[in-house]
Amino acid sequence: MSLPLKVGMFGGGTVGGGVYEIMEQTKKELFKAGGVDVTIAKICVRDVNKKRSFELEKHTTMVTDYDEILEDDSINCVVELMGGVTHAKDVVFKALKKGKHVVTANKALLAQLLPEVKSLVAENAGTTLGYEAAVCGGIPIIHNMQGSYVGDSIQSVMGIMNGTTNFMLTKMETEGADYAAVLKEAQDLGFAEADPTADVEGHDVQAKIALLAKLAFGQDVALDKVPCAGISNLSSTDFACAKMMGCTIKLVGTAALGESKDKLAVFVSPVLVPLGGPLASTRGPGNVVVVRSENLTESVYAGPGAGRYPTANSVVNDIVRLARLGAAGTPPPFPLERPLELEPDFEACFYVRVTAADGLGVLSAVGAIASEAGVSVHSVLRGGEGGGGGGEEAGVVSLVVKTDSCLRSQVGAFVDGLKGKKVATADPVVMSIL
């Protein structure tokens, strides 16, 4: 039931160029193998005169006017690889309304406008939406979430979904380097952008974990409902303490069902993860997603999370699946809605690093404030004095409190108490421990 596709592609940059290269290189073999018939007929870019990384074949035209693709009734599939939300929204929405299939790598668009996109796909019968490349570039996590847990019950999805920060955290772990130094190195190497906010503050992961939460639990999760902590306040002290606890630190997006199965916690934060496990073993720019479920206990998907060919590979998988199996053969893009309550609070053991003025009473003050907040202290480590973190002064001490299992909100109260009573001389660093 193959479906010949005439594709209009928006974007001919990093990913778009890769898609074009792969499709042109493999199209003959794909046709032989399964009657896959894909022609990229038009590519829309901002500037047709820009030098491209690929050779344009005769059957492809470069255009700048969106309607050359959107109003062309012979084009039945739009591939959106421009990025951004404003223009991409115009393109994707209009394509679906015109009954065209859509493949996109745009996590920002999907995470922000998920309900609208969902309705448009549903209303325009026969259209499908592929978005494999939108989460963890080269890892086929979307397709596996759609098809590998159909009789299973997912308990949690957790992942390292940002290569830039994982590159930085790996450097901090292995070289004992400090945050500012690794950020500069990542920027020099082109791994991090001049304005690294979206990566280091976790917003990129926020969009991805919202999409995975939708797939795993059927729950629309608005981005502003996903608490998000980044890595910019981590120091080498934290890595040294993590190591003493048999852990390292990763920026993790988590979506987890509560025990009662009616509450869902979705959040992004740095987490202490045990050495030797799949999260700790994911190094450099690699990504990984760990799914816990009733039937499979734990399943792990790891691979490159970004980059030209990995991301393009996922886009090509989406295109070819559609061409090979027809619209009927592509799985429903989103699962059924489920009545869950978003729960901003969650239970865990926590790591709290408190920077305090050194002195005799510090420990008892910290202990008293913990008790007031209902936080039971499991142990206290003393981090490096003075030079422990970024810019700590002499006479200042780092205390690392490991809590027993408690609620995130209780740790919040503990931290507020530390600040309110001026025991903490800087914002405490809070991480959950896996």
Next chain:
Amino acid sequence: MSLPLKVGMFGGGTVGGGVYEIMEQTKKELFKAGGVDVTIAKICVRDVNKKRSFELEKHTTMVTDYDEILEDDSINCVVELMGGVTHAKDVVFKALKKGKHVVTANKALLAQLLPEVKSLVAENAGTTLGYEAAVCGGIPIIHNMQGSYVGDSIQSVMGIMNGTTNFMLTKMETEGADYAAVLKEAQDLGFAEADPTADVEGHDVQAKIALLAKLAFGQDVALDKVPCAGISNLSSTDFACAKMMGCTIKLVGTAALGESKDKLAVFVSPVLVPLGGPLASTRGPGNVVVVRSENLTESVYAGPGAGRYPTANSVVNDIVRLARLGAAGTPPPFPLERPLELEPDFEACFYVRVTAADGLGVLSAVGAIASEAGVSVHSVLRGGEGGGGGGEEAGVVSLVVKTDSCLRSQVGAFVDGLKGKKVATADPVVMSIL
């Protein structure tokens, strides 16, 4: 384009019982979610009076006569979960000839009769074959091989695909235990069978890597063309030496394309794998598959490789995919044939443990025999004397030779020389180093 399925299932044991439980538990929700309509109408077993782990619903009958299912024209899907080759072959072949879809977990059947099964699926238009559960129980590796590399070029597939031996090797690694002790423990725990040959000699992995080779490279690989070494000659000395080399030991199935891309090496053997990597990090009964490819560089799939619910979960994925998307929506079970040459030889660095009578001339004798075989020695470690391995005698020494990169056949000549010249007092242990 959903396809209502009336299923006849052969087997109601570990996996069959799990499939029945999961289907009955989730069928209502699956119907709501995507019009999935699956009824397990009949289950064929040997003994209908045996006590089962599941409650039989009214719509299901237990039978013992194959034809009650195979000759029932209202049954359009056969799920084969009996195991063995003789009877399973009768069932699967007849089902396909009758135009019924087939889902099976039977790696032995597929690996032995792949060409016949392939032809039957092709000849009986409209039939499909699902076999996700046949390789690495709960890991969706078949489906990912079918759909996640369509525009990619796979260079190698490698994996830990036998939970029993990985459980044993993990014990040997972490507890310094010896082979005989961990085998006994695995048998006591029900992880290993009374006759452990199929597991410990690698035959189970042989069938699985042959199937993955087919999927990755389009090559039919006959089982007797897959060189196979097991783990029964490994000792605690090997683990101690591996550790000194920054490695541990895993039983790995490998299918790798040569540099010229026209030769394919497929083999099973214990391998020294670097600590911290995805193979070394897979512990206990877990499985993992690592795919190296041009677009994705390295992608990793890990999860439970066997067991009632993981395996049943994969069977259910196959059934539901068919029911949800119709025959047109299930990917072609096998890729196109490719003209590759099976190459029994392959290049690597090797680990060769030589047990020799202790004496002054041993090292130079070993060195001379290596030179004759064209094997360049990278380094030599001295393993534990006397008590190093299983049952070594006093006056006997273990020398561990690490070779530079060379051919497996050259190492074979080296080993033959060691034995021929009676330098080795026992069969040397040979492993490649990853």
